[in-house]
Amino acid sequence: xxxxxxLATQPLGIPRGRAMLERAEWAGRAFARYDAPTVRRxxxxxxxxxxxxxxxxxxxxxxxxxxxxxxxxxxKNLACSTGLLETYGDHDYVSMRxxxxxxxxxxxxxxxxxLALTPSTNPVATVYFKILIALMTRNxxxxxxxxxxxxxxxxxxxxxxxxxxxxxxPDGAVQWVEEPSIPLVSALMTDPRTxxxxxxxxxAMVRAAYRSGNPAIGVGPGNVPVLVDRTANLQRAAQRIVxxxxxxxxxxxxxxxxxxxxxxxADRLLxxxxxxxxxxxxxxxxxxxxxxxxxxxxxxxxxxGKDAAWVAEQAGxxxxxxxxxxxxxxxxxxxxxxLAHEKLCPVLGVLRVPSAARGVEAASAILRIGGxxxxxxxxxxxxxxxxxxxxxxxxxxxxxxxxxxxGSSGIETNLAPSMTIGTGYFGRSSVGENLQPEHLVNWTRxxxxxxxxxxxxxFSGLSPWRxxxxxxxxxxxxxxxxxxxxAPVASAPQRDQVDELREEIRRLIVDELREIIRG
Amino acid sequence: xxxxxxxxPRFDYGAFSFASKSEVLAKAKEFWNPDKTQFWSDxxxxxxxxxxxxxxxxxxxxxxxxDVHLNGGTFNLGHRNAEVxxxxxxxxxxxxxxNHHFPSLARTALAEALVASAPPGIGKVVYASGGGxxxxxALKTARHATQKRKIISIVKAYHGHTGLAVGTGDDRFSKLFxxxxxxxxxxxxxxxxxxxxxxxxxxxxxxxxxxxxxxxYGFPLPDPGYLEAVKSMCERYDALYIADEVxxxxxxxxxxxxxxxxxxxxxxxxxxKGISGGMYPIAAVLLNERCxxxxxxxxxxxxxxxxxxxxxxxxxxxxxxxxxRPETRSMVHYIADFIGAGLxxxxxxxxxxxxxxxxxxxxxxxxxxxxxGAKFVMxxxxxxxxxxxxxxxxxxxxxxxxxxxxxxxxAEELLDRVEVGISKAWREVRGARGRLR
Numbered sequence: 001x002x003x004x005x006x007l008a009t010q011p012l013g014i015p016r017g018r019a020m021l022e023r024a025e026w027a028g029r030a031f032a033r034y035d036a037p038t039v040r041r042x043x044x045x046x047x048x049x050x051x052x053x054x055x056x057x058x059x060x061x062x063x064x065x066x067x068x069x070x071x072x073x074x075x076k077n078l079a080c081s082t083g084l085l086e087t088y089g090d091h092d093y094v095s096m097r098x099x100x101x102x103x104x105x106x107x108x109x110x111x112x113x114x115l116a117l118t119p120s121t122n123p124v125a126t127v128y129f130k131i132l133i134a135l136m137t138r139n140x141x142x143x144x145x146x147x148x149x150x151x152x153x154x155x156x157x158x159x160x161x162x163x164x165x166x167x168x169x170p171d172g173a174v175q176w177v178e179e180p181s182i183p184l185v186s187a188l189m190t191d192p193r194t195x196x197x198x199x200x201x202x203x204a205m206v207r208a209a210y211r212s213g214n215p216a217i218g219v220g221p222g223n224v225p226v227l228v229d230r231t232a233n234l235q236r237a238a239q240r241i242v243x244x245x246x247x248x249x250x251x252x253x254x255x256x257x258x259x260x261x262x263x264x265x266a267d268r269l270l271x272x273x274x275x276x277x278x279x280x281x282x283x284x285x286x287x288x289x290x291x292x293x294x295x296x297x298x299x300x301x302x303x304x305g306k307d308a309a310w311v312a313e314q315a316g317x318x319x320x321x322x323x324x325x326x327x328x329x330x331x332x333x334x335x336x337x338x339l340a341h342e343k344l345c346p347v348l349g350v351l352r353v354p355s356a357a358r359g360v361e362a363a364s365a366i367l368r369i370g371g372x373x374x375x376x377x378x379x380x381x382x383x384x385x386x387x388x389x390x391x392x393x394x395x396x397x398x399x400x401x402x403x404x405x406x407g408s409s410g411i412e413t414n415l416a417p418s419m420t421i422g423t424g425y426f427g428r429s430s431v432g433e434n435l436q437p438e439h440l441v442n443w444t445r446x447x448x449x450x451x452x453x454x455x456x457x458x459f460s461g462l463s464p465w466r467x468x469x470x471x472x473x474x475x476x477x478x479x480x481x482x483x484x485x486x487a488p489v490a491s492a493p494q495r496d497q498v499d500e501l502r503e504e505i506r507r508l509i510v511d512e513l514r515e516i517i518r519g
Numbered sequence: 520x521x522x523x524x525x526x527x528p529r530f531d532y533g534a535f536s537f538a539s540k541s542e543v544l545a546k547a548k549e550f551w552n553p554d555k556t557q558f559w560s561d562x563x564x565x566x567x568x569x570x571x572x573x574x575x576x577x578x579x580x581x582x583x584x585x586d587v588h589l590n591g592g593t594f595n596l597g598h599r600n601a602e603v604x605x606x607x608x609x610x611x612x613x614x615x616x617x618n619h620h621f622p623s624l625a626r627t628a629l630a631e632a633l634v635a636s637a638p639p640g641i642g643k644v645v646y647a648s649g650g651g652x653x654x655x656x657a658l659k660t661a662r663h664a665t666q667k668r669k670i671i672s673i674v675k676a677y678h679g680h681t682g683l684a685v686g687t688g689d690d691r692f693s694k695l696f697x698x699x700x701x702x703x704x705x706x707x708x709x710x711x712x713x714x715x716x717x718x719x720x721x722x723x724x725x726x727x728x729x730x731x732x733x734x735x736y737g738f739p740l741p742d743p744g745y746l747e748a749v750k751s752m753c754e755r756y757d758a759l760y761i762a763d764e765v766x767x768x769x770x771x772x773x774x775x776x777x778x779x780x781x782x783x784x785x786x787x788x789x790x791x792k793g794i795s796g797g798m799y800p801i802a803a804v805l806l807n808e809r810c811x812x813x814x815x816x817x818x819x820x821x822x823x824x825x826x827x828x829x830x831x832x833x834x835x836x837x838x839x840x841x842x843x844r845p846e847t848r849s850m851v852h853y854i855a856d857f858i859g860a861g862l863x864x865x866x867x868x869x870x871x872x873x874x875x876x877x878x879x880x881x882x883x884x885x886x887x888x889x890x891x892g893a894k895f896v897m898x899x900x901x902x903x904x905x906x907x908x909x910x911x912x913x914x915x916x917x918x919x920x921x922x923x924x925x926x927x928x929x930a931e932e933l934l935d936r937v938e939v940g941i942s943k944a945w946r947e948v949r950g951a952r953g954r955l956r
Contacts, residue, residue: 015602016846019847019850022850022924023846023849025926026854026927027849027853029927030853171849171853172849175846473853475773475852476772476773476851476855476856476878476879478740478743478780478878479859479876479877479879480740480742480743480877
């Protein structure tokens, strides 16, 4: 019996995964020769298809993972579908760039096959995000989702893949792993067909991506300090911090971890925060919450993305049902203080400091514990404090007078909107910016002799890329099939139909947004 | 030390060893097949395959060849495909050939998988140890089901060399062994519907057997509508339609079974070669319920000790599983598209020489403007690191069969080599013509 069981359970996953990369290689090679208008059409189709299902998939994500708040996920899903379309609508990662003065021509060259690891906390938004930036840059992509969210991620990927291919993308340009596992992910990461790994996930996974031997863009975890000094507009700061900390029940890696407040304004700020829905834990209650969240010195993942009332109940603390955030005061930002570590649930550490300068130092202490290179926030009107905070904290983005969840992820600031926050050299990553399409494309530079006598040829109007003549690849009809009426191939929808479809999708999005605002 | 090294055989394979390639060739002539051995030496293809992996075969000299012969698709998945090797190796911890008399684990599992993969109507599987035996089973089955004797095949057909199969093929192979039986095995010209109907009209035909694309004849493509018309004639005149999918099955046309691209549900479908994964011989005959009668009447009607050997079933299950993956189908479409476009480019540069491309998926026949043209090309491709074989029954045509898992970079390299080989063959042929003048 044991032998037959072994035969039957030979892991199919790894060979299938390798086959996906192989198919992606063919798709990527074809895609790399597409012209800009076709790429724009494909990206728009995928984004709109994703947006149309943003609510449904947000609910599925919460149902599958138990993490977060569906209506907040809708906002992220929209931001990472049609939102990206708006942000990057004017960008072009396909056409040649001409620099006649420098006598350089730049030809965009996609990475080829992108292997994307996506997390359970922001499953659909991250899948949408990575697919779209891959499509914008003409890359094939294979999504390997976190096992906790594999069903909804497969659904999200299928949604965009079908729309992209219907709009003309090469067959297999977007693929996904149905049953992720550690051995499968390792095999995909180390496979020579993987051109770049884009890893969003736990530290272990990110380090494994870097160890794989393949180029990797991996990002580390956050542990976000937020400083409020005496110059801040306290009421607004309080509202923004509570909104941000409760957004999607703190599953974004950009959620605030520890509030550092100048003593002189601390009581007033906390009062405003209580009005906004925060509950200030007493010291014994704080100890109960700490013990519940970190039972053995590690964050208990049962609490990831759960709401404040549930967290309080589990800790044996009675709070009102409308409580959105639990405030947990502590005195010393040191590693053995568990509340100074990252908390992916609406529990916010609170640290009082005598001055803004001490606050900057406290923030540095928080970032020594975790979250190096990631993000920090500040609420202040004093440019000196803001500057010294930005120059001292070992992070690569500081959100100013805005909630950090949507601030550092570029949704409520003018940073690149992203589900993947580059932590740079501070955070042992190769990328210090928010991940964006530019990171998935290299440029071949045609560099002319700098001597004035050598004149650069006129490249204007030239393009090495072409629109595909039909589906890619062509269906393999027999070579003498021209003699017969060919079986009808599903034709692309006519222009009017496409416009109608777009209008319909726009209506749906607007309706959903309205519901969210009302809710 | 020096002397002992000199006496060590250079080619030691454990179970046997040879001092040199010339020793192998000499002994092959002496103990194995003198004519065949000589033929390849004369043809300028002094190949003795040693190492083999993926789509590469290596001559004993170390010379590497990209294999686009694949023995008719036997090596569809590459040589010693790692997944098939692993499956068979694991299976050997538990299985052997098995006992053909009894219901068996692996045979049942494979039969179920084959039926699931098959065109509509197929419900039973009979096993053989090779394609020829499988064709014999198909023909015997057709005779049993219809209680008629005649089998129609096409002129220059090739369905194997066993007792009945050889009768369906070219005289060259049947007359040699006094095995031609024209009264039972009428041959009609390919793509000639009138001739087909003349033979069928008497209603005394058990079956028409057709390769979906006749391989050994150089892959001439069925005219649009031809196979469909033959199938409906079979229905009209109460003959069965046997689809020989040995070379066109297993995703080579971009669908698992080539016949389904014609919308035909055959009464009998024969698969072989590639189903073995190139690792353990096996072939299978897929029957619809009408044809399956003898399996209910006398299940011992056809006995084959090695037919459906359980290790072969494991190799086949894995090969089939690889073939039906959506990724594989997609890749075949890419490969067919890419190689087809590349060949048309090469053709455009040699319009007087490279006169035709017959293609359906990765089933390809390349036509050259010389009665023995493919033999020239074969030799020049060999010199340039590509192994493709001429069509035995139409040597103008080179059989060109890239693997279904070919990687993009190897596809590019293949085209580079083919372009040079075709050019050089043309120069040789043109030069020879010049001298003749």
